[in-house]
Amino acid sequence: MSPSRLVASLGLALLLASSAALAEDAAVSIDNFTFSPAEVTVAAGTRITWTNNDDIPHAVVDADNPKTTKSPPLDTGDSYSRVFDQPGTYHYFCSLHPHMQGTVVVR
Amino acid sequence: MDEMQGRPATVEARDADTAADQAGGTSRRGMLKCMVWAGAGVLWTVSGGVPHSRLLGTAAAATEGTFSFMQISDSHIGFANAPNMDTPGTLQEAVGLVNAQKSGASLLIHTGDVSQLSKDAQFDTADQIIRGARLDTHYVPGEHDVLVDDGAPFFARFTPKAPRGYYSFDQEGVHFIALNNVQDLKAGGLGNLGAEQLEWLAKDLQGRAASQPIIVFAHIPLWTVNEQWGWGTNDGTQALALLRPFGSVTVLNGHIHQVMQKVEGNCAFHTARSTAFPQPAPGTAPSPGPIKDLPAGQLRSTLGITKISRVQTASPLAIIDTPLGA
Numbered sequence: 001m002s003p004s005r006l007v008a009s010l011g012l013a014l015l016l017a018s019s020a021a022l023a024e025d026a027a028v029s030i031d032n033f034t035f036s037p038a039e040v041t042v043a044a045g046t047r048i049t050w051t052n053n054d055d056i057p058h059a060v061v062d063a064d065n066p067k068t069t070k071s072p073p074l075d076t077g078d079s080y081s082r083v084f085d086q087p088g089t090y091h092y093f094c095s096l097h098p099h100m101q102g103t104v105v106v107r
Numbered sequence: 108m109d110e111m112q113g114r115p116a117t118v119e120a121r122d123a124d125t126a127a128d129q130a131g132g133t134s135r136r137g138m139l140k141c142m143v144w145a146g147a148g149v150l151w152t153v154s155g156g157v158p159h160s161r162l163l164g165t166a167a168a169a170t171e172g173t174f175s176f177m178q179i180s181d182s183h184i185g186f187a188n189a190p191n192m193d194t195p196g197t198l199q200e201a202v203g204l205v206n207a208q209k210s211g212a213s214l215l216i217h218t219g220d221v222s223q224l225s226k227d228a229q230f231d232t233a234d235q236i237i238r239g240a241r242l243d244t245h246y247v248p249g250e251h252d253v254l255v256d257d258g259a260p261f262f263a264r265f266t267p268k269a270p271r272g273y274y275s276f277d278q279e280g281v282h283f284i285a286l287n288n289v290q291d292l293k294a295g296g297l298g299n300l301g302a303e304q305l306e307w308l309a310k311d312l313q314g315r316a317a318s319q320p321i322i323v324f325a326h327i328p329l330w331t332v333n334e335q336w337g338w339g340t341n342d343g344t345q346a347l348a349l350l351r352p353f354g355s356v357t358v359l360n361g362h363i364h365q366v367m368q369k370v371e372g373n374c375a376f377h378t379a380r381s382t383a384f385p386q387p388a389p390g391t392a393p394s395p396g397p398i399k400d401l402p403a404g405q406l407r408s409t410l411g412i413t414k415i416s417r418v419q420t421a422s423p424l425a426i427i428d429t430p431l432g433a
Binding site: 032033034054055056057059061063066072073075076091092093095096097098099101 | 335
Protein backbone atom coordinates (compact mmCIF):
# COMPACT_ATOMS: atom_id res chain seq x y z
CA MET A 1 0.00 0.00 0.00
CA SER A 2 1.35 3.39 -0.99
CA PRO A 3 1.69 6.04 1.71
CA SER A 4 -1.06 8.12 0.11
CA ARG A 5 -3.48 5.19 0.03
CA LEU A 6 -2.58 4.41 3.62
CA VAL A 7 -3.46 7.97 4.60
CA ALA A 8 -6.72 7.72 2.68
CA SER A 9 -7.57 4.45 4.40
CA LEU A 10 -6.77 5.89 7.77
CA GLY A 11 -8.93 8.86 6.95
CA LEU A 12 -11.80 6.60 5.95
CA ALA A 13 -11.32 4.58 9.12
CA LEU A 14 -11.43 7.72 11.20
CA LEU A 15 -14.51 8.87 9.34
CA LEU A 16 -16.20 5.52 9.97
CA ALA A 17 -15.15 5.64 13.59
CA SER A 18 -16.64 9.10 14.03
CA SER A 19 -19.89 8.22 12.29
CA ALA A 20 -20.03 5.07 14.43
CA ALA A 21 -19.75 7.34 17.46
CA LEU A 22 -22.51 9.52 16.01
CA ALA A 23 -24.64 6.44 15.42
CA GLU A 24 -24.40 5.52 19.06
CA ASP A 25 -25.60 8.57 20.89
CA ALA A 26 -27.48 11.81 20.68
CA ALA A 27 -29.02 13.80 23.47
CA VAL A 28 -32.12 15.94 23.82
CA SER A 29 -32.50 18.06 26.90
CA ILE A 30 -35.88 19.07 28.36
CA ASP A 31 -35.72 22.52 29.92
CA ASN A 32 -38.45 25.08 30.50
CA PHE A 33 -41.11 22.92 28.82
CA THR A 34 -39.01 22.73 25.63
CA PHE A 35 -37.21 19.89 23.82
CA SER A 36 -33.73 21.10 22.96
CA PRO A 37 -32.70 20.80 20.24
CA ALA A 38 -36.22 20.65 18.88
CA GLU A 39 -34.98 18.81 15.79
CA VAL A 40 -32.12 16.31 15.63
CA THR A 41 -30.79 14.61 12.52
CA VAL A 42 -29.00 11.31 13.12
CA ALA A 43 -27.73 8.22 11.33
CA ALA A 44 -29.80 5.05 11.45
CA GLY A 45 -28.98 3.04 14.56
CA THR A 46 -28.49 6.11 16.75
CA ARG A 47 -29.59 5.96 20.36
CA ILE A 48 -31.25 9.19 21.45
CA THR A 49 -31.52 9.99 25.13
CA TRP A 50 -33.95 12.56 26.51
CA THR A 51 -33.26 13.98 29.96
CA ASN A 52 -35.83 15.97 31.93
CA ASN A 53 -34.22 18.93 33.70
CA ASP A 54 -37.55 20.53 34.66
CA ASP A 55 -39.22 20.32 38.06
CA ILE A 56 -42.36 19.04 36.36
CA PRO A 57 -42.71 15.57 34.82
CA HIS A 58 -42.72 15.21 31.05
CA ALA A 59 -43.03 12.32 28.60
CA VAL A 60 -41.72 11.58 25.11
CA VAL A 61 -44.56 10.25 22.97
CA ASP A 62 -44.59 9.39 19.26
CA ALA A 63 -47.14 11.69 17.62
CA ASP A 64 -48.26 9.00 15.14
CA ASN A 65 -48.38 6.12 17.63
CA PRO A 66 -49.10 7.80 20.98
CA LYS A 67 -50.57 4.67 22.56
CA THR A 68 -47.68 2.36 21.79
CA THR A 69 -44.46 4.33 21.39
CA LYS A 70 -43.92 6.39 24.49
CA SER A 71 -41.62 6.87 27.42
CA PRO A 72 -42.70 6.34 31.00
CA PRO A 73 -43.36 9.64 32.80
CA LEU A 74 -39.99 11.31 33.33
CA ASP A 75 -39.61 12.93 36.71
CA THR A 76 -36.93 15.54 37.39
CA GLY A 77 -33.56 14.14 36.31
CA ASP A 78 -35.02 11.03 34.64
CA SER A 79 -33.84 9.92 31.20
CA TYR A 80 -35.34 7.85 28.42
CA SER A 81 -33.52 6.33 25.45
CA ARG A 82 -34.71 4.99 22.15
CA VAL A 83 -32.68 3.58 19.25
CA PHE A 84 -33.80 4.74 15.81
CA ASP A 85 -33.00 1.98 13.29
CA GLN A 86 -35.20 3.00 10.40
CA PRO A 87 -34.67 6.11 8.28
CA GLY A 88 -37.57 8.52 8.41
CA THR A 89 -38.96 11.57 10.16
CA TYR A 90 -40.38 11.04 13.61
CA HIS A 91 -42.54 13.68 15.29
CA TYR A 92 -42.98 13.44 19.01
CA PHE A 93 -44.57 15.45 21.84
CA CYS A 94 -45.11 15.48 25.58
CA SER A 95 -48.43 13.83 26.46
CA LEU A 96 -48.75 15.98 29.58
CA HIS A 97 -47.98 19.25 27.79
CA PRO A 98 -48.83 18.62 24.14
CA HIS A 99 -47.61 22.04 23.03
CA MET A 100 -44.09 20.62 23.63
CA GLN A 101 -43.00 19.07 20.32
CA GLY A 102 -39.85 17.77 18.68
CA THR A 103 -38.64 15.97 15.57
CA VAL A 104 -36.08 13.24 14.95
CA VAL A 105 -34.81 12.86 11.37
CA VAL A 106 -33.07 9.51 10.76
CA ARG A 107 -30.94 9.26 7.60
CA MET B 108 -56.78 37.63 26.55
CA ASP B 109 -58.54 40.95 26.54
CA GLU B 110 -61.56 39.53 28.30
CA MET B 111 -59.54 37.98 31.05
CA GLN B 112 -58.89 39.32 34.49
CA GLY B 113 -55.58 37.88 35.61
CA ARG B 114 -55.44 39.56 38.97
CA PRO B 115 -57.28 38.57 42.11
CA ALA B 116 -60.13 41.00 41.96
CA THR B 117 -63.67 41.83 42.69
CA VAL B 118 -65.77 41.43 39.60
CA GLU B 119 -69.42 42.02 39.11
CA ALA B 120 -71.12 40.86 35.99
CA ARG B 121 -72.83 43.44 33.86
CA ASP B 122 -76.26 42.70 35.27
CA ALA B 123 -75.27 43.33 38.85
CA ASP B 124 -77.62 46.29 39.19
CA THR B 125 -80.50 44.21 37.95
CA ALA B 126 -79.51 41.59 40.52
CA ALA B 127 -79.70 44.14 43.30
CA ASP B 128 -83.15 45.18 42.09
CA GLN B 129 -84.31 41.61 42.12
CA ALA B 130 -82.79 40.68 45.43
CA GLY B 131 -85.95 41.23 47.42
CA GLY B 132 -88.30 39.46 45.02
CA THR B 133 -89.79 36.31 46.51
CA SER B 134 -93.13 36.13 44.70
CA ARG B 135 -93.68 33.64 41.90
CA ARG B 136 -93.45 36.51 39.44
CA GLY B 137 -90.27 37.60 41.17
CA MET B 138 -88.87 34.10 40.96
CA LEU B 139 -89.68 33.90 37.28
CA LYS B 140 -88.07 37.28 36.73
CA CYS B 141 -85.08 35.99 38.66
CA MET B 142 -84.81 33.04 36.29
CA VAL B 143 -84.88 35.43 33.35
CA TRP B 144 -82.26 37.50 35.05
CA ALA B 145 -80.13 34.44 35.71
CA GLY B 146 -80.23 33.79 32.00
CA ALA B 147 -78.86 37.23 31.33
CA GLY B 148 -75.92 37.20 33.63
CA VAL B 149 -74.48 36.27 36.96
CA LEU B 150 -73.47 38.40 39.87
CA TRP B 151 -70.11 36.99 40.60
CA THR B 152 -67.73 38.02 43.31
CA VAL B 153 -64.22 36.77 43.72
CA SER B 154 -61.85 37.74 46.45
CA GLY B 155 -58.41 36.48 45.62
CA GLY B 156 -56.65 38.31 48.38
CA VAL B 157 -57.26 38.83 52.03
CA PRO B 158 -59.82 36.56 53.68
CA HIS B 159 -61.17 39.38 55.84
CA SER B 160 -62.29 41.39 52.87
CA ARG B 161 -65.65 43.00 52.40
CA LEU B 162 -66.51 40.19 50.03
CA LEU B 163 -65.98 37.47 52.57
CA GLY B 164 -68.27 39.41 54.86
CA THR B 165 -70.81 39.56 52.06
CA ALA B 166 -70.55 35.84 51.54
CA ALA B 167 -70.75 35.13 55.24
CA ALA B 168 -73.87 37.23 55.48
CA ALA B 169 -75.36 35.35 52.57
CA THR B 170 -74.64 31.83 53.78
CA GLU B 171 -77.88 31.42 55.68
CA GLY B 172 -80.32 29.36 53.67
CA THR B 173 -77.91 28.89 50.78
CA PHE B 174 -76.30 25.95 49.11
CA SER B 175 -72.53 26.01 49.18
CA PHE B 176 -69.62 23.73 48.45
CA MET B 177 -65.83 23.83 48.51
CA GLN B 178 -63.17 23.37 45.85
CA ILE B 179 -59.52 22.35 46.17
CA SER B 180 -57.16 21.69 43.28
CA ASP B 181 -53.71 20.64 42.12
CA SER B 182 -52.38 19.06 45.30
CA HIS B 183 -49.49 17.41 43.35
CA ILE B 184 -48.64 14.97 46.13
CA GLY B 185 -45.14 13.71 45.26
CA PHE B 186 -43.84 17.12 44.15
CA ALA B 187 -40.93 18.07 46.44
CA ASN B 188 -38.97 20.89 44.89
CA ALA B 189 -38.71 24.65 45.26
CA PRO B 190 -40.88 26.37 46.31
CA ASN B 191 -42.63 23.58 48.26
CA MET B 192 -40.83 20.60 49.78
CA ASP B 193 -43.93 19.52 51.71
CA THR B 194 -47.01 19.20 49.49
CA PRO B 195 -48.76 16.82 51.93
CA GLY B 196 -48.26 19.52 54.57
CA THR B 197 -49.83 22.29 52.50
CA LEU B 198 -52.70 19.99 51.44
CA GLN B 199 -53.27 19.27 55.12
CA GLU B 200 -53.39 23.03 55.77
CA ALA B 201 -55.86 23.48 52.92
CA VAL B 202 -58.09 20.76 54.36
CA GLY B 203 -57.84 22.52 57.72
CA LEU B 204 -59.06 25.71 56.04
CA VAL B 205 -61.89 23.77 54.38
CA ASN B 206 -62.88 22.50 57.81
CA ALA B 207 -62.77 26.02 59.24
CA GLN B 208 -64.94 27.45 56.44
CA LYS B 209 -67.19 24.55 55.51
CA SER B 210 -70.08 25.50 57.72
CA GLY B 211 -73.11 24.45 55.72
CA ALA B 212 -71.09 23.21 52.75
CA SER B 213 -72.64 20.19 51.06
CA LEU B 214 -69.66 18.75 49.27
CA LEU B 215 -66.05 19.15 48.17
CA ILE B 216 -64.71 18.96 44.64
CA HIS B 217 -61.09 18.35 43.64
CA THR B 218 -60.26 19.61 40.16
CA GLY B 219 -57.36 17.30 39.46
CA ASP B 220 -53.61 16.77 39.68
CA VAL B 221 -54.15 15.02 42.97
CA SER B 222 -50.73 13.40 42.48
CA GLN B 223 -47.48 14.31 40.78
CA LEU B 224 -46.81 10.96 39.08
CA SER B 225 -49.94 8.78 39.44
CA LYS B 226 -48.22 6.63 42.05
CA ASP B 227 -50.44 4.65 44.35
CA ALA B 228 -48.65 5.93 47.46
CA GLN B 229 -49.26 9.52 46.27
CA PHE B 230 -52.95 8.81 45.66
CA ASP B 231 -53.18 7.18 49.07
CA THR B 232 -51.55 10.11 50.90
CA ALA B 233 -53.90 12.58 49.19
CA ASP B 234 -56.93 10.37 49.82
CA GLN B 235 -56.17 10.09 53.54
CA ILE B 236 -55.61 13.84 53.97
CA ILE B 237 -58.70 14.87 51.98
CA ARG B 238 -60.90 12.46 53.94
CA GLY B 239 -60.07 14.71 56.89
CA ALA B 240 -62.44 17.31 55.39
CA ARG B 241 -65.31 14.91 56.17
CA LEU B 242 -67.19 16.07 53.09
CA ASP B 243 -68.59 14.05 50.23
CA THR B 244 -65.77 14.57 47.69
CA HIS B 245 -66.00 14.46 43.89
CA TYR B 246 -62.86 14.26 41.76
CA VAL B 247 -61.81 14.80 38.16
CA PRO B 248 -58.38 13.71 36.92
CA GLY B 249 -55.51 15.99 35.99
CA GLU B 250 -52.89 14.97 33.44
CA HIS B 251 -50.58 13.98 36.31
CA ASP B 252 -53.17 11.46 37.55
CA VAL B 253 -53.51 9.36 34.38
CA LEU B 254 -49.85 8.51 33.68
CA VAL B 255 -50.28 4.82 34.60
CA ASP B 256 -52.54 2.29 32.80
CA ASP B 257 -54.58 5.02 31.09
CA GLY B 258 -55.65 6.36 34.46
CA ALA B 259 -57.18 3.10 35.74
CA PRO B 260 -55.68 3.41 39.27
CA PHE B 261 -57.02 6.98 39.60
CA PHE B 262 -60.51 6.08 38.39
CA ALA B 263 -60.68 2.98 40.59
CA ARG B 264 -59.91 5.03 43.67
CA PHE B 265 -61.42 8.45 43.03
CA THR B 266 -64.23 7.99 40.48
CA PRO B 267 -65.22 4.34 41.04
CA LYS B 268 -68.60 4.78 39.36
CA ALA B 269 -67.07 6.54 36.33
CA PRO B 270 -64.30 4.47 34.72
CA ARG B 271 -63.56 7.25 32.20
CA GLY B 272 -63.58 10.02 34.78
CA TYR B 273 -66.68 11.90 33.59
CA TYR B 274 -70.05 11.80 35.31
CA SER B 275 -72.86 13.97 36.61
CA PHE B 276 -75.08 14.22 39.68
CA ASP B 277 -77.70 16.48 41.19
CA GLN B 278 -77.48 18.10 44.55
CA GLU B 279 -80.04 20.49 46.02
CA GLY B 280 -81.36 21.46 42.62
CA VAL B 281 -77.95 22.06 41.08
CA HIS B 282 -76.72 19.80 38.28
CA PHE B 283 -73.00 19.01 38.62
CA ILE B 284 -71.06 17.79 35.58
CA ALA B 285 -67.55 16.38 35.99
CA LEU B 286 -65.53 16.31 32.76
CA ASN B 287 -62.21 14.67 31.89
CA ASN B 288 -60.15 16.76 29.46
CA VAL B 289 -56.69 15.37 30.21
CA GLN B 290 -56.48 12.20 28.11
CA ASP B 291 -55.73 11.35 24.47
CA LEU B 292 -54.10 14.73 24.00
CA LYS B 293 -52.80 15.41 20.49
CA ALA B 294 -49.38 16.78 19.53
CA GLY B 295 -49.54 20.55 19.42
CA GLY B 296 -53.02 20.53 20.94
CA LEU B 297 -54.66 21.59 24.17
CA GLY B 298 -56.92 19.74 26.60
CA ASN B 299 -59.29 17.29 24.97
CA LEU B 300 -62.78 15.97 25.73
CA GLY B 301 -63.27 13.79 22.67
CA ALA B 302 -66.34 12.88 20.63
CA GLU B 303 -67.50 10.13 22.99
CA GLN B 304 -67.56 12.42 26.03
CA LEU B 305 -69.26 15.24 24.10
CA GLU B 306 -71.94 12.78 23.01
CA TRP B 307 -72.41 11.71 26.62
CA LEU B 308 -72.67 15.38 27.65
CA ALA B 309 -75.33 16.10 25.03
CA LYS B 310 -77.38 13.15 26.32
CA ASP B 311 -76.86 14.20 29.91
CA LEU B 312 -78.28 17.66 29.18
CA GLN B 313 -81.11 16.48 26.95
CA GLY B 314 -84.54 17.33 28.32
CA ARG B 315 -83.13 19.18 31.30
CA ALA B 316 -84.89 22.41 32.32
CA ALA B 317 -82.94 25.47 31.17
CA SER B 318 -83.61 27.07 34.55
CA GLN B 319 -81.58 24.47 36.45
CA PRO B 320 -78.22 25.86 37.55
CA ILE B 321 -75.30 23.92 36.06
CA ILE B 322 -71.86 23.59 37.58
CA VAL B 323 -69.20 22.05 35.36
CA PHE B 324 -65.84 21.05 36.73
CA ALA B 325 -62.78 19.82 34.84
CA HIS B 326 -59.02 20.07 35.31
CA ILE B 327 -57.78 22.08 32.31
CA PRO B 328 -59.68 25.34 31.66
CA LEU B 329 -62.50 24.82 29.15
CA TRP B 330 -61.82 28.33 27.84
CA THR B 331 -58.52 29.32 26.26
CA VAL B 332 -56.41 31.07 28.88
CA ASN B 333 -53.16 30.80 26.93
CA GLU B 334 -52.73 28.69 23.83
CA GLN B 335 -48.92 28.74 23.80
CA TRP B 336 -48.79 27.22 27.26
CA GLY B 337 -51.54 24.74 26.42
CA TRP B 338 -53.98 26.34 28.87
CA GLY B 339 -57.25 25.59 27.16
CA THR B 340 -59.35 22.76 25.71
CA ASN B 341 -59.53 22.09 21.96
CA ASP B 342 -63.17 21.04 21.93
CA GLY B 343 -64.17 23.12 24.97
CA THR B 344 -66.25 25.38 22.73
CA GLN B 345 -68.37 22.38 21.69
CA ALA B 346 -69.11 21.60 25.32
CA LEU B 347 -69.95 25.24 26.01
CA ALA B 348 -72.29 25.32 22.99
CA LEU B 349 -74.24 22.44 24.56
CA LEU B 350 -74.49 24.47 27.78
CA ARG B 351 -75.63 27.68 26.09
CA PRO B 352 -79.39 27.10 26.57
CA PHE B 353 -78.97 27.03 30.33
CA GLY B 354 -79.60 30.14 32.38
CA SER B 355 -76.82 29.76 34.91
CA VAL B 356 -73.62 27.91 34.10
CA THR B 357 -70.49 27.97 36.24
CA VAL B 358 -67.28 26.34 35.02
CA LEU B 359 -64.66 25.51 37.65
CA ASN B 360 -61.14 24.49 36.63
CA GLY B 361 -57.64 24.03 38.04
CA HIS B 362 -54.40 23.32 36.18
CA ILE B 363 -52.99 26.86 36.04
CA HIS B 364 -52.35 27.27 39.80
CA GLN B 365 -53.76 30.79 40.02
CA VAL B 366 -57.11 32.52 40.25
CA MET B 367 -58.53 33.67 36.94
CA GLN B 368 -62.06 34.34 35.92
CA LYS B 369 -64.27 35.74 33.27
CA VAL B 370 -67.97 35.99 32.55
CA GLU B 371 -69.29 35.34 29.09
CA GLY B 372 -73.04 35.56 28.61
CA ASN B 373 -74.68 33.17 31.04
CA CYS B 374 -71.43 31.39 31.78
CA ALA B 375 -69.00 32.21 34.58
CA PHE B 376 -65.51 30.70 34.41
CA HIS B 377 -63.21 30.35 37.38
CA THR B 378 -59.85 28.69 38.04
CA ALA B 379 -58.67 27.78 41.54
CA ARG B 380 -55.33 28.06 43.22
CA SER B 381 -53.19 24.99 43.81
CA THR B 382 -52.54 23.61 47.27
CA ALA B 383 -48.94 22.86 46.18
CA PHE B 384 -47.18 25.64 44.25
CA PRO B 385 -47.99 28.72 42.16
CA GLN B 386 -47.44 29.05 38.42
CA PRO B 387 -46.71 32.32 36.62
CA ALA B 388 -49.31 34.48 34.93
CA PRO B 389 -49.48 33.53 31.24
CA GLY B 390 -46.58 34.82 29.19
CA THR B 391 -44.72 36.35 32.15
CA ALA B 392 -42.07 33.61 32.38
CA PRO B 393 -40.09 31.41 29.98
CA SER B 394 -42.34 28.45 30.85
CA PRO B 395 -45.38 27.57 32.95
CA GLY B 396 -43.18 25.78 35.52
CA PRO B 397 -43.47 26.46 39.26
CA ILE B 398 -42.58 29.92 40.55
CA LYS B 399 -39.49 28.90 42.48
CA ASP B 400 -38.03 32.18 43.71
CA LEU B 401 -40.80 33.23 46.05
CA PRO B 402 -39.73 35.59 48.83
CA ALA B 403 -39.33 33.76 52.14
CA GLY B 404 -42.65 33.14 53.84
CA GLN B 405 -44.72 33.98 50.74
CA LEU B 406 -45.63 30.46 49.58
CA ARG B 407 -48.87 30.19 51.52
CA SER B 408 -50.27 33.42 50.13
CA THR B 409 -50.09 31.79 46.67
CA LEU B 410 -51.93 28.60 47.67
CA GLY B 411 -55.53 28.27 48.71
CA ILE B 412 -59.04 26.94 48.55
CA THR B 413 -62.33 28.10 47.05
CA LYS B 414 -65.83 28.26 48.50
CA ILE B 415 -68.78 28.59 46.16
CA SER B 416 -72.19 29.63 47.45
CA ARG B 417 -75.44 29.64 45.56
CA VAL B 418 -77.58 32.27 47.16
CA GLN B 419 -81.22 31.20 46.88
CA THR B 420 -82.92 34.53 47.23
CA ALA B 421 -80.51 37.01 45.67
CA SER B 422 -77.43 36.60 43.53
CA PRO B 423 -77.05 33.00 42.40
CA LEU B 424 -73.36 32.50 43.01
CA ALA B 425 -70.60 33.88 45.12
CA ILE B 426 -67.13 32.47 44.71
CA ILE B 427 -64.62 33.20 47.42
CA ASP B 428 -60.97 32.23 47.16
CA THR B 429 -58.99 32.12 50.37
CA PRO B 430 -55.20 31.76 50.53
CA LEU B 431 -53.65 29.47 53.13
CA GLY B 432 -51.83 32.42 54.67
CA ALA B 433 -51.08 36.06 53.97
